[in-house]
Amino acid sequence: MSTDWPKHDMSFLAGSRLRRTRQAGWSRDMVRETQLLPRDLIWPLFVIEGSNERTAIKTMPGVERLSIDLMVEAAKAARDAGIPALAIFPNTPDHLRAEDGAEAYNPDNLMCRVLSAIKSAVPDIGLIADVALDEYSSDGQDGLVRDGEILNDETVAAMVKSALVQARAGADIIAPSDMMDGRVAGIREALDGEGFEHVQIMAYSAKYASCFYGPFREAVGSGSRLKGDKRTYQMDYANTDEALREIEQDIAEGADSVMIKPGLPYLDIIRRAKDAFNIPIYAYQVSGEYAMIEMAGAAGAINRDAAVLESLWSFKRAGANGILTYYALEMARKLSH
Numbered sequence: 001m002s003t004d005w006p007k008h009d010m011s012f013l014a015g016s017r018l019r020r021t022r023q024a025g026w027s028r029d030m031v032r033e034t035q036l037l038p039r040d041l042i043w044p045l046f047v048i049e050g051s052n053e054r055t056a057i058k059t060m061p062g063v064e065r066l067s068i069d070l071m072v073e074a075a076k077a078a079r080d081a082g083i084p085a086l087a088i089f090p091n092t093p094d095h096l097r098a099e100d101g102a103e104a105y106n107p108d109n110l111m112c113r114v115l116s117a118i119k120s121a122v123p124d125i126g127l128i129a130d131v132a133l134d135e136y137s138s139d140g141q142d143g144l145v146r147d148g149e150i151l152n153d154e155t156v157a158a159m160v161k162s163a164l165v166q167a168r169a170g171a172d173i174i175a176p177s178d179m180m181d182g183r184v185a186g187i188r189e190a191l192d193g194e195g196f197e198h199v200q201i202m203a204y205s206a207k208y209a210s211c212f213y214g215p216f217r218e219a220v221g222s223g224s225r226l227k228g229d230k231r232t233y234q235m236d237y238a239n240t241d242e243a244l245r246e247i248e249q250d251i252a253e254g255a256d257s258v259m260i261k262p263g264l265p266y267l268d269i270i271r272r273a274k275d276a277f278n279i280p281i282y283a284y285q286v287s288g289e290y291a292m293i294e295m296a297g298a299a300g301a302i303n304r305d306a307a308v309l310e311s312l313w314s315f316k317r318a319g320a321n322g323i324l325t326y327y328a329l330e331m332a333r334k335l336s337h
């Protein structure tokens, strides 16, 4: 009964119909503009003390903190799935957290031990080491604190020491996530001074003061310590020109690649950065984004698997060269089939 509905006169289209190429799967494949591949995915992992230990993270269902031996297994699985690099974050035992964050530059800290364990067992995967003090300090801030002020230059001095112990332990890429001014230059100079000219720096250049980091802070154990916020160093989410200045400055200081973070709410920044700079740009699909997809999926509000794919693809479309994502292993395995 619906076969004889009247047609509108479409002669004004002059032959152009965009639905034509969408009619068959092969054709949609043929005109697809962007790709999502295992090599686009970087896997963030949380390390804990112990052996054969895995602990759940309540706000990140499906993600676990792993002891060093299990991290090595995870690294093998990642390499086998075609993931190029891991981004590693330590959950430092409470008794080692202090005001000065000195555990950050203890050459035998958890971070250094996991870096060297993975480097010797799985030498062909890249190791990205986070540098910031929140994973080691007693107050959960990324920098040193004096009378409530986050100190810049003193923090850079501590971070430089932290980067050096990580490089000696086998880090391939140092990733400062603290947003102090001048830290890329400080780390570059120190690395070169010790013969680590080939150790890269991936700068968390445009890192916004965001509510989407909540679950991560549970994962590394800094959340309950944190008083106040990080707005004197992380960026105001109202700004976009400022993100370009941050990136420009990090490139001038010697960054090899830059990151924009969080991901999905900041796709506009990724696109502007891609258009403005000739440098690899990474997006971080952060913990809160992961939690939203998992929880909305579990509640039946969205199709979880479809949301994972669509969200990751949007980063590639926006211009990201790669994505840090907690879905990396699952998706690398799916994408290679």
Ligand code: PBG
Binding pocket: 130, 131, 132, 133, 134, 142, 177, 178, 212, 213, 214, 215, 216, 217, 230, 285, 286, 287, 288
């Ligand atoms: C801190 C750091 C954070 C993340 C990566 N490095 C949290 C913060 O700045 O408070 C967030 C990652 C995520 O939410 O997945 N140095």
